[in-house]
Amino acid sequence: MTIQDLIETLAQQSGLYRELLELAIAKTPVLVKGDVDALSALLMKERKLARRAEELEVRRQMLVNIHFSKLQLRLRSGKLSDLIRTVNSPEEKQRLSELQQELTQLLEDVRQRNEHNLALTKQSLEFIDFSLELTADAPYDDYTYVHPQLHPAGAVKAGMFDRKG
DSSP states (O other), X not given: XXXXXXXXXXXXXXXXXXXXXXXXXXXXXXXXXTOHHHHHHHXXXXXHHHHHHHHHHHHHHHHHHHHHHHTTOOOOSOOHHHHHHHOOOHHHHHHHHHHHHHHHHHHHHHHHHHHHHHHHHHHHHHHHHHHHHHHSOOTTOOOSOOOTTTSOTTOOOOOXXXXXX
């Protein structure tokens, strides 16, 4: 295991997170439109990328553990900054620092975009719930006059849909 293997793995993670960010950006107009088929396709792609991200993360952790074992150091937190401190080559140290900054920014961008998409999804669900409430009027809401003798006491008219409230 060399630091180059770790740099390669981090570069792969960076590319993968860039793809996840592109998917999250593409998901926003799909959510706004309510295109379920397109959303389903995007989610399938996202799941595949997430599995690949898990594999790369396991590989990264393994490479970091091997590096620390070779140096006979105890891995404290598993943070990239701890690893960077143990690297002697200025070029490798510089590349690792660049990748660390790039990954940090990408992950933050993905997190923000996913929060935005989550808010859109919640808003859509609230609208659907509101629409259902309007469609399935409460059975006791009667907005037209009915003579009390024609409408027995306690009897209520059923709404458009039966539902439990």
